[in-house]
Amino acid sequence: MHIPDGFLDVWILAGxxxxxxxxxxxxxxRAAGRLGEExxxxxxxxxxxxxxxxMLNWPIPGGTxxxxxxxxxxxxxxxxxxxxxAMTAVxxxxxxxxxxxxxxxxxxxxLAMAVVDVLVGYALFRVIRGLHETAGxxxxxxxxxxxxxxxxxxxAGLSSAFAFDLATTLTVMTVGHAVLGLIEGAITATVYAAxxxxxxDLILGRxxxxxxxxxxx
Amino acid sequence: xxxxxxxxxxxxxxxxxxxxALLAPVFAWGASAVGYSEPLENxxxxxxxxxxxxxxxxxLSGYALPxxxxxxxxxxxxxxxxxxxxxxxxxxxxxxD
Numbered sequence: 001m002h003i004p005d006g007f008l009d010v011w012i013l014a015g016x017x018x019x020x021x022x023x024x025x026x027x028x029x030r031a032a033g034r035l036g037e038e039x040x041x042x043x044x045x046x047x048x049x050x051x052x053x054x055m056l057n058w059p060i061p062g063g064t065x066x067x068x069x070x071x072x073x074x075x076x077x078x079x080x081x082x083x084x085x086a087m088t089a090v091x092x093x094x095x096x097x098x099x100x101x102x103x104x105x106x107x108x109x110x111l112a113m114a115v116v117d118v119l120v121g122y123a124l125f126r127v128i129r130g131l132h133e134t135a136g137x138x139x140x141x142x143x144x145x146x147x148x149x150x151x152x153x154x155x156a157g158l159s160s161a162f163a164f165d166l167a168t169t170l171t172v173m174t175v176g177h178a179v180l181g182l183i184e185g186a187i188t189a190t191v192y193a194a195x196x197x198x199x200x201d202l203i204l205g206r207x208x209x210x211x212x213x214x215x216x217x
Numbered sequence: 218x219x220x221x222x223x224x225x226x227x228x229x230x231x232x233x234x235x236x237x238a239l240l241a242p243v244f245a246w247g248a249s250a251v252g253y254s255e256p257l258e259n260x261x262x263x264x265x266x267x268x269x270x271x272x273x274x275x276x277l278s279g280y281a282l283p284x285x286x287x288x289x290x291x292x293x294x295x296x297x298x299x300x301x302x303x304x305x306x307x308x309x310x311x312x313x314d
Contacts, residue, residue: 001257006271032313037221040310045230048303052237055280055295057248066255089305093298099275152257161266169260176256199226 001069001177002094003109003152005102009159016155017107020088023115027084039082042202046077047086051093058183066180071113072121072144073188076137077195079205080122087114108155112148120144121188122205129206134193141188142181149177238295242288245280 008016035043050070057067070090074083091114094100101109121144128136153173157166195203221227254262261267272278281290282297 001255003257004270005273006269007261007266028309028313031310035310035314038224040307040314041221041224041227043310044303044306045227045234047306048299049230049234049237051302052234052241052295052299055241055291055298056237056244057253058244085309086306089302089309093302093305095273095275097276097301098280098294098298099273099278100280102271102273149256153260156257156260156264156266159266161269162260162264163266165264168263172260172263173256176259180256202226 001109001113001149001152002101003105003112003155005104007102007159007161008105008108008155009161012155012159013104013107016105016111020107020110020115023084023119024088024110027081030081031085035082039204042204043078043082043086046074047089050074050086051090053187054090054094066183068184068187069113069117069145069148071117071148072125072137072140072184073191075118075122075144076125076140076188076192076205077203080119082204083118083122084114087118090114108152112152112155116151117144117148120147125205133196133206134189137192138185138189140185142178142185145181145184146174146178149173149181234299235296238292238299241280241295242291245291246288 050068050073053068053070055067071083071087074086077083078086088110091101091109092106095103095106095109121140124143125136125140128139130136150170150173153170154166156162156173157164157169162169192203196206200206258267261270277283277294277297280294280298282293285293
């Protein structure tokens with residue numbers, strides 16, 4: 001999912017930086033002043049956990065790999081604003097320290113994994129949780145990573161390096177991640193269900209009011 | 218913050234992060250053993266974009282620590298990356314509050 005430098009055209013890179021910066025600014029503004037020590041710790045450990053989980057590359061016979069991305073999980077657990085902030089830290093460290101994803105392409109990677117993945121995952125969860133909460137978490141994890149991949153497919157397909165072959169890039173990215181996303185959805189749902197049993201008060205995205213209050217000890 | 222860090226749920230969450238980091242070398246070995254690629258790489262191969270990918274200069278390229286090969290390097294990268302991510306988030310949040 002991480003886009004290296006050299007893949008996207010300049011106008012696309014600029015547009016992605018603009019959109020991801022705008023999303024981060026809105027998220028920061030919404031989160032400012034609402035963060036106590038416990039919520040700060042929660043955002044920190046969730047982001048650190050997602051970084052570590054993203055290093056677990058599952059070998060899939062046939063020569064494809066998948067790893068947990070975690071944007072939807074961050075959105076469900078932390079709510080959209082803190083979710084965007086947590087994933088921005090994850091994707092930023094990956095690019096700036098580990099060279100995973102380009103520096104010029106960082107805006108595009110942030111847009112896909114720290115904005116679209118978080119917001120689509122949160123929205124899907126909020127829509128479906130009324131029917132079944134765990135199913136909502138599964139669909140959020142699966143759907144958000146598929147939509148994020150489709151966004152990357154569109155960005156690539158509009159770039160000259162990919163010969164403007166939008167049909168190919170969109171198909172490969174969307175179909176590939178729609179399949180791999182089943183694992184993302186399963187992990188999201190499994191961890192969500194475990195947290196609901198153990199510490200439902202830590203799931204800020206579950207209840208709008210919870211996003212405005214302090215996490216209970 | 219020190220009182221918060223001592224709370225059981227925070228310590229359990231940090232323990233989970235460490236366990237995930239310990240698993241990273243195992244998964245890295247498994248993935249390299251089957252020769253994998255991600256969908257974006259497949260799309261790049263299909264459209265001729267693969268040669269345009271540029272390596273990003275970085276301190277810890279390839280999720281490995283200098284001087285530490287194989288599993289130890291991956292484990293170190295997982296621990297360092299998780300700690301850095303935690304520090305970045307705490308820094309961001311402190312700026313906001």
